[in-house]
Amino acid sequence: MTNNRNLRCSCESGRKFKNCCLIDKKTPTLSAISPELNERLDTPCWYHGTKQNFESWTFPPPMKPGENLLVPHTAVFFTSNIEFARGAGEKIAIVSLNSNSRVLDATENYDDSERLRKAVMRNEIASRTLNVGRDYWHAGWKTGDVLRMAFTDPQLENNLNEMISNHSRRLNVSLKVASAIVGHNATRGLIELICITARNLGFDALYGHEVDRHSIAGKKIAQPWLAVLSKGVVSEPEWI
DSSP, X not given: OOOOTTSBOTTXXXXXXXXXXXXXXXXXXXXXXXXXXXXXXXXXXXXXXXXXXXXXOOSSOOOOTTOTTSOOOSSEEEBSOHHHHHTTOSEEEEEEBOTTSOEEETTTOHHHHHHHHHHHTTSTTGGGBSTTSHHHHHHHHHHSGGGSOOBOOHHHXXXXXXXXXXXXXXXTOOHHHHXXXXXXXXXXXXXXXXXXXXXXXXXXXXXXEEEEOSSSTTOOEEEEEEEEOSXXXXXXXXXX
């Protein structure tokens, strides 16, 4: 007998069938993956910009020289726009994304994206951001705004301002420079939290869009963004 997708799963996990064994039985389809992503599966069209060549992907990836102040990432990031990838480094690797991987397309798969949002909300800091608001979250995966920390919480703002002051004194830099450092770390921390949470939910990769404010002066562009969370999801790097 087929389990109704909104009823408790028969495996007794306590979750609804649509959020449990139904997911495990599904392969990527157009109902769960956008046409934009679907046409890029099993195709060498994902680019990673870096400053040095290497033979294989490692998880977590090594820190880049000079990034000791930044929150480290455990995922590897790709885009299907080669020019956007060049912004991260002059050396470009191209890979293909395995269609058999568990990929969460946050622009299309509302149910699993919502499950991810609720899990991220359990974090005390993230819960105070606008990013985890339901409408902001789902729209933000298409515009890229979800990957830029936004908030109105006075306590969070006070905490960040205190961090900026401490960085300015400790590093002997201006408040403007310290603000950029703290802002970059805060955004990276949010992205890292989202990626770790998606991996803990059983996904191999996460797809959405990232804000690009640099390619065209004065214009905000939503660039395709793929976070690979575990080894074997993409092919080994081919340098072009």
